[in-house]
Every structure is written in C-alpha cells, then in structure tokens.
Amino acid sequence: MTDSVTLYTYFRSSCSARLRIALYLKGIPFTSVFVNLLKDEQSSPAHREINPSGTVPALVTQRASKTPVTITQSLAALEYLDEAFPNKGPALLPSDPESRALVRTLCEIIGCDIQPVTNLRILKRVGPLGADRAAWSKDLIEDGLRAYESIVSWSAGNFSVGDRITTADICLIPAAWGAERVGVDLAMFPVTYGIVQNLEKEEAVKKGHWQTQPDTPEELRVKE
Numbered sequence: 001m002t003d004s005v006t007l008y009t010y011f012r013s014s015c016s017a018r019l020r021i022a023l024y025l026k027g028i029p030f031t032s033v034f035v036n037l038l039k040d041e042q043s044s045p046a047h048r049e050i051n052p053s054g055t056v057p058a059l060v061t062q063r064a065s066k067t068p069v070t071i072t073q074s075l076a077a078l079e080y081l082d083e084a085f086p087n088k089g090p091a092l093l094p095s096d097p098e099s100r101a102l103v104r105t106l107c108e109i110i111g112c113d114i115q116p117v118t119n120l121r122i123l124k125r126v127g128p129l130g131a132d133r134a135a136w137s138k139d140l141i142e143d144g145l146r147a148y149e150s151i152v153s154w155s156a157g158n159f160s161v162g163d164r165i166t167t168a169d170i171c172l173i174p175a176a177w178g179a180e181r182v183g184v185d186l187a188m189f190p191v192t193y194g195i196v197q198n199l200e201k202e203e204a205v206k207k208g209h210w211q212t213q214p215d216t217p218e219e220l221r222v223k224e
Contacts, residue, residue, distance in 0.1 A: 005030040008050060008058040010037050011213040014115055014174035015074040016057040020208035021170050022078055026089030034215040055121070075111055078167045092167045103161050106151060106168035110175045114144035118178040138182045145179065148172070149189040156191050158198050165202070173199045177210060 007023065007030050009016035023030050035041045035056050043054045051058040051072040059077040061084070062068045071077040082092040093100050116122055117140040123133045157163035160172060176186060176196045186193040199205050206212065211222040 003064065004062045006033060006060040007031070008033045008035050008047070008056050008060070009213075009215075010035050010042075010056045011210050011216040013037065013056050014118065014178050015055075017174035017177075017208050017210060018074045018170050019057050019059055019077055019081075020213075021173065021204050022081055022092060022167075024204035024207045025165065025170070025202075026081060026085060026092070028081065028085055028088050032214065036215070075107055075167070075171075078107075078170060082167075090164065092165075092170065094161065094164075094166065099161055102151070102155060103166045103168045106148060106160055107171045109144055109148050109151075110168075110171040113147065114141050114175050115171075115178070117141060118175075118182070134182045138179075138184055141175075141179045141182065141184055142188070145184070145186075145189050145192060149192045152195065153191045156195055158195075160195055165199070169195065169199055172196065173205055174210075 005023065005028055007016070007019055009020065009032050011034075035047060037056070041047060042051070042056060048054050050060070050070060053072055055072070057072075057074055057077070059071045059080070060068060061071075061080075063084070069080075071080055078092060081088075093103060117137045123137065126133050126136055152160050155161045159165050160168040172192070173196060176192075179186065186196060209222070210216060211220060
C-alpha cells in the first residue's frame, strides 16, 4: 500500500491554508475534500465523525502497514508532516532546540492570539453582543501582530527565523490574508510585512492561496 493523504479543507480557512502550503512545500501529494463552512457542512454528522470539533482542517493519512491517522488541529498536523515525512521536502522546524522554541512561540502567537478572532464560529457569537465584528477582530489582530513584530525584528532573515521557511511562516501568511480582509495595514509592521512579501513569491504559497482553490467561488478567484 502506498501513502495516501487526504485534507478536509475550506478555501477561506486559514488553518486549512497552513496545511495546503505545507503539503505543497514538502511535495506531498494529497486529495482535497471540500467542506463548505457557509453551508454548515462542518457540523454534519459525517464530518463530525472525522473531526469532532466540527471544524476544518482534518488531515487523514494512510501509510503502508500502519493504521490510518486523523489529525484535527493544524499545528499538530504541521509537526506530524515534518516528523512522518522526513525525506519529503524541506524540514519545517529548525534542528536546534532554541530555534524550535522560537518558531513554536511565533506559531502560538498566531494560533492563540490572532487566528481565533478571525474564526467564523467565534465571529458569529460576537455580533449578537452588539460589537462591530470587523473592528473587534481588527484590534485584536493588530495586538497579536505587534507581538509577532517585536520578536521577528531580531530573528528574521528572509523569513521569520532566518532564511528558511518554517512553520511560523506557514502560519503567518494565512493570518496576513485574514488581517487584510478586516482592514489591517500590514505596513504598520514593517519586518513582518517584508516576510509576508517574501512568502507571497513562493510557489507553495501561491498554490495554497485561498483565491486559487477549486472550491473558491468564481468571483473571488485570482484573475489571469
């Protein structure tokens, strides 16, 4: 049996984008299963059998002589891809423990401080409280980006930690897309913005971009 990788994804999900980019970067073939969040397909009994949280992404792998593995949190899935496919593409984490801790810190800033306030499930609960969803989200994203900027101002090369793409960058670029959607001016964070611009040139990022997915509505697709 050959390896098979399936990704349950939605075009606008930043957590799904992390895994799309990582899979393309490492050159791991995968099959996409599209889950339309606006149609609430993530809440279906069939999907909850795969991901009990009722969210995307979910990464399902079937490897030779092994039982299938399902991972429903993107950060865990990123590290799994690095560890389970060490001979595929570049390593996503540095080799030394200090740099690994730094990369993981940056990932957590995005995963804990930035991404949740762009989450559709969270935003649906903010509106009934009387808050302006976009303004509320924008303020908190900017707080998170200030923290990110403070760290990468001394750790960055071409990317967040030196000159190689790491999981921090894979988390950063979809977060940047989400930030721009709610009106964040990334130029306020010049080092981070420079990293984002470098990432936008990478083929794996272009292929994983939310505007280039098969489930992206035609009116939102990148125009050739």
